[in-house]
Amino acid sequence: MKRAIITGITGQDGSYLTELLLAKGYEVHGIIRRSSTFNTGRIEHLYQDPHDPEQRLVLHYGDLTDSSRLVTLIEKVRPDEVYHLAAQSHVRVSFDEPEFTGNTTGLGTARLLEAIRMVGIDTRYYQASSSEMFGATPPPQSEVTPFYPRSPYGAAKLYGYWMARNYREAHGLFAVNGILFNHESPRRGETFVTRKIARAAARIAQGKEEFVYLGNLDAVRDWGYAPEYVEGMWRMLQADQGDDYVLATGTATTVRQWVQYCFEHVGADWERHVRFDEGYLRPTEVDSLIGDSSKAEKTLGWTAQTMPEQLAHIMVDAELAETRIGEP
Numbered sequence: 153m154k155r156a157i158i159t160g161i162t163g164q165d166g167s168y169l170t171e172l173l174l175a176k177g178y179e180v181h182g183i184i185r186r187s188s189t190f191n192t193g194r195i196e197h198l199y200q201d202p203h204d205p206e207q208r209l210v211l212h213y214g215d216l217t218d219s220s221r222l223v224t225l226i227e228k229v230r231p232d233e234v235y236h237l238a239a240q241s242h243v244r245v246s247f248d249e250p251e252f253t254g255n256t257t258g259l260g261t262a263r264l265l266e267a268i269r270m271v272g273i274d275t276r277y278y279q280a281s282s283s284e285m286f287g288a289t290p291p292p293q294s295e296v297t298p299f300y301p302r303s304p305y306g307a308a309k310l311y312g313y314w315m316a317r318n319y320r321e322a323h324g325l326f327a328v329n330g331i332l333f334n335h336e337s338p339r340r341g342e343t344f345v346t347r348k349i350a351r352a353a354a355r356i357a358q359g360k361e362e363f364v365y366l367g368n369l370d371a372v373r374d375w376g377y378a379p380e381y382v383e384g385m386w387r388m389l390q391a392d393q394g395d396d397y398v399l400a401t402g403t404a405t406t407v408r409q410w411v412q413y414c415f416e417h418v419g420a421d422w423e424r425h426v427r428f429d430e431g432y433l434r435p436t437e438v439d440s441l442i443g444d445s446s447k448a449e450k451t452l453g454w455t456a457q458t459m460p461e462q463l464a465h466i467m468v469d470a471e472l473a474e475t476r477i478g479e480p
């Protein structure tokens with residue numbers, strides 16, 4: 153039985169990846185941060201009885217700022233595969249908390265890689281790199297596009313990217329960078345723009361809210377469906393050697409178009425309900441991200457199946473179903 157460690161298991165991607173790996177027969181070890189409130193909502197359906205001998209999901213407390221804990225966990229689990237997904241992942245927040253973002257998203261990666269090297273195990277390592285690393289470089293962006301990060305988050309991710317490459321080249325680690333463009337789902341955090349809008353459209357249609365406050369509607373993003381992207385992560389670690397891959401749909405959508413997709417789906421006029429709040433603007437914006445994932449298609453046989461408009465409908469439908477629960 154293969155064993156995997158996932159950092160960031162409680163997040164959107166962590167939860168879909170856990171489902172995928174359990175279905176493939178893996179034993180999955182997740183690292184979670186201690187909190188006084190429950191933070192395991194996205195994986196609860198997978199983690200029912202810790203005393204069940206059939207239970208193949210094991211959770212461990214740990215944190216990316218705690219190197220000795222990372223060493224003991226790697227030593228204890230001795231994973232065949234490590235998926236490093238944990239990060240302070242909110243771009244806007246990274247402008248307010250640049251040091252924390254650098255410490256977790258950037259240095260946290262160095263701590264994990266160094267833990268693997270210190271324990272000396274033979275494992276395969278997935279680094280959650282990001283299209284934010286391209287920042288100001290115009291689209292289309294591929295594996296050979298120069299980087300120009302425009303936020304503390306993008307800069308921290310770029311450090312992680314180069315650390316993973318360095319461990320591959322200097323220490324012979326099977327390390328992979330998955331340069332993933334935005335990928336969304338009903339499990340997306342509620343402050344990211346796709347989920348925020350899908351949720352608002354549903355609630356406005358149900359008469360629970362009247363307005364949604366947004367920042368820049370002109371930004372262009374390449375939004376794909378998260379469950380397909382975690383399949384791509386797994387494929388990267390099954391390849392013959394460690395390499396870097398872009399995963400994207402190749403489709404450009406503005407935030408405004410996303411608003412239209414969501415509001416049209418519930419039959420509401422978006423212009424009556426969307427208001428501007430400058431608090432959601434960023435000091436520097438990434439204007440346009442559109443990925444070219446032809447290398448992943450050629451090498452891994454991976455292509456995005458769900459396109460942005462269909463994705464918007466999936467997310468709005470999930471919100472409508474969710475908000476109806478418990479209604480009289």
Ligand SMILES: C[C@H]1O[C@H](OP(=O)(O)OP(=O)(O)OC[C@H]2O[C@@H](n3cnc4c(=O)[nH]c(N)nc43)[C@H](O)[C@@H]2O)[C@@H](O)[C@@H](O)C1=O
Binds near residue numbers: 407433437
């Ligand atoms: C690949 C990359 O993908 C994500 O980063 P992001 O693209 O910044 O995602 P977002 O959903 O926060 O913003 C998308 C766009 O939408 C604009 N926007 C307008 N109005 C609001 C607004 O009200 N809220 C937010 N959040 N954004 C807004 C905002 O200015 C930006 O242009 C993370 O997963 C990150 O971890 C990652 O790696």
